[in-house]
Amino acid sequence: MLRKACFLLLVFILTPCISNAEIKTYIHTVKQSFGGSQSPDDARVGAIAKAKREVLEKAGTYLESLTIVRESVVEKDEILALAAGVLKTEIVSQKNFSTEDTFGIIVNAKVDVDTSILEERIKKLLQDRSLLEKYKENQKHEKELLATIKELERENQRLKILPEEEQKKKKEILKNQFRETTQGLTASELMNKALGLVENGKYTDPDKALEYLNKAISLDSNYAIAYINRGNAWANKGNYDRAISDYNKFIELNPGLATAYAYINRGKAWTDKGNYDRAISDYNKAIELNPGYAKAYYNRGLTWADKGNYDHPISDFNKAIELNPGDADVYYDRGITWADKGNYDLAIADYNKAVELNPGYANAYYNRGVTWGKKGNHDQAISDYNKALELNPRSVDGYINRGVAQANKGDYDQAVSDFNKAIELNPGDADAFNNRGFAWREKGNYDRAISDFNKAVELNPGYALAYYNRAITYNKLGQSSKAADDYNNYLRINGNKDGNADEIRQEIRNLGYIPKY
Numbered sequence: 001m002l003r004k005a006c007f008l009l010l011v012f013i014l015t016p017c018i019s020n021a022e023i024k025t026y027i028h029t030v031k032q033s034f035g036g037s038q039s040p041d042d043a044r045v046g047a048i049a050k051a052k053r054e055v056l057e058k059a060g061t062y063l064e065s066l067t068i069v070r071e072s073v074v075e076k077d078e079i080l081a082l083a084a085g086v087l088k089t090e091i092v093s094q095k096n097f098s099t100e101d102t103f104g105i106i107v108n109a110k111v112d113v114d115t116s117i118l119e120e121r122i123k124k125l126l127q128d129r130s131l132l133e134k135y136k137e138n139q140k141h142e143k144e145l146l147a148t149i150k151e152l153e154r155e156n157q158r159l160k161i162l163p164e165e166e167q168k169k170k171k172e173i174l175k176n177q178f179r180e181t182t183q184g185l186t187a188s189e190l191m192n193k194a195l196g197l198v199e200n201g202k203y204t205d206p207d208k209a210l211e212y213l214n215k216a217i218s219l220d221s222n223y224a225i226a227y228i229n230r231g232n233a234w235a236n237k238g239n240y241d242r243a244i245s246d247y248n249k250f251i252e253l254n255p256g257l258a259t260a261y262a263y264i265n266r267g268k269a270w271t272d273k274g275n276y277d278r279a280i281s282d283y284n285k286a287i288e289l290n291p292g293y294a295k296a297y298y299n300r301g302l303t304w305a306d307k308g309n310y311d312h313p314i315s316d317f318n319k320a321i322e323l324n325p326g327d328a329d330v331y332y333d334r335g336i337t338w339a340d341k342g343n344y345d346l347a348i349a350d351y352n353k354a355v356e357l358n359p360g361y362a363n364a365y366y367n368r369g370v371t372w373g374k375k376g377n378h379d380q381a382i383s384d385y386n387k388a389l390e391l392n393p394r395s396v397d398g399y400i401n402r403g404v405a406q407a408n409k410g411d412y413d414q415a416v417s418d419f420n421k422a423i424e425l426n427p428g429d430a431d432a433f434n435n436r437g438f439a440w441r442e443k444g445n446y447d448r449a450i451s452d453f454n455k456a457v458e459l460n461p462g463y464a465l466a467y468y469n470r471a472i473t474y475n476k477l478g479q480s481s482k483a484a485d486d487y488n489n490y491l492r493i494n495g496n497k498d499g500n501a502d503e504i505r506q507e508i509r510n511l512g513y514i515p516k517y
Helices: 040-065 067-071 076-087 113-127 129-161 165-195 206-219 224-234 240-253 255-272 276-289 294-306 311-322 328-340 344-355 362-374 378-390 396-408 412-425 430-442 448-457 464-476 481-494 502-509
Strands: 009-022 025-034 090-099 103-114
Touching: 025 040, 025 240, 040 067, 040 090, 040 103, 040 129, 040 165, 067 113, 067 276, 076 113, 076 129, 113 129, 129 165, 129 224, 165 206, 206 224, 206 362, 224 240, 224 255, 240 255, 255 276, 255 294, 276 294, 294 311, 294 328, 294 430, 311 328, 328 362, 328 464, 344 362, 362 378, 362 396, 378 396, 396 412, 396 430, 412 430, 430 464, 448 464, 464 481, 481 502
Parallel strands: none
Antiparallel strands: 009 025, 025 103, 090 103
């Protein structure tokens, strides 16, 4: 005869023990009895989840005391999420036990807090609030599941007073409910593993993340946040259709305020597919649901810019900065928009702010260099390219643009050196060959210039400027027929885009030939 259902939960907490000056170890023990409708496997899953959660709560009290956490104004309900994101829990032992009255399992969980690396991990997670929010959402989900188990255990206890026939029916229902809930806890654990692969807003291994999330969804098909995170993994792989399908499912399962970030993510996927109108519609919906969501304004601004509208982005970037003045990316992209509008001083001011907030922002130095170049300040441009290349020494565009700035200063030897490096990094870059050809021509080495222009048009047969530069060089060499052909090629490709078609036609006539275009 089966033993009657009996449940007992005892918690033993050991105070933190310090193995050395750098490691703090927190240990937590859960002793859980089970029986009746709860299977040993289900009880084990529940006990492990509870032990892990509560050992993180204890470690969280230490995190809460850290200066970086206090200064970042981390809310109470975010501490556990922060702990889950920066600490790793470990089940050090689990064993069954039995007494005259009951049987069950004892689980020991621990977490080691390495103080030497902890602050850097916390800083990174606090900088990515969207990731912290996902941990927070998952911890909330786990808490709800554990509360459900607790209530099911109470129901299990109450079965004892029911008639045997009614007990039998209820036991089967409870058994299924226990199974569904513990499957949800396993799914939540898989979610944490997937979130552990996120770095700088993307999965470092999207295939592994998909493996975890597919399993999570197979265990709990109504696990809403698993869909949005799987959508992110698909987006990382460039499969925007599958990403949108998962975002749709999340929105279907989780209507309301919490879906604002789903609309943002779906909007980003629509943008990547080139459907800017649908993207903007999704960002509008996100803002309607959460008017204080800085990311929604930022992404909508980027999409307006992609559409070629430079007034709307400024307004959206302004709002994003008002809501989150510490986001270097928004200043950077507003700087790009100001530059596109021809307001170089405001662009430089925004790049200044971006590098102030993030001194390692290579692209901000690069674009500030581009803007200084447009203002004719080649020394400042070179200084910024130097910094950008120090941070990203494999930037082909960095070498090309620094070479152009050197050439504009008349330092053609240094320009050639930079173009050489660009070609070494990317032998297929037509711009590098065209620009090096220009530098060789200015140095009077016409044969090398022609060779580089040849390579530029070989790599890009529609490269109008390379034909134009080669025409000038042929003219200097006295090869008027070839010069006329290249001027005609320039007109064929470029037409009058630069407003100089009449001037080029006259040059062809001066060479003794008839313009063809």
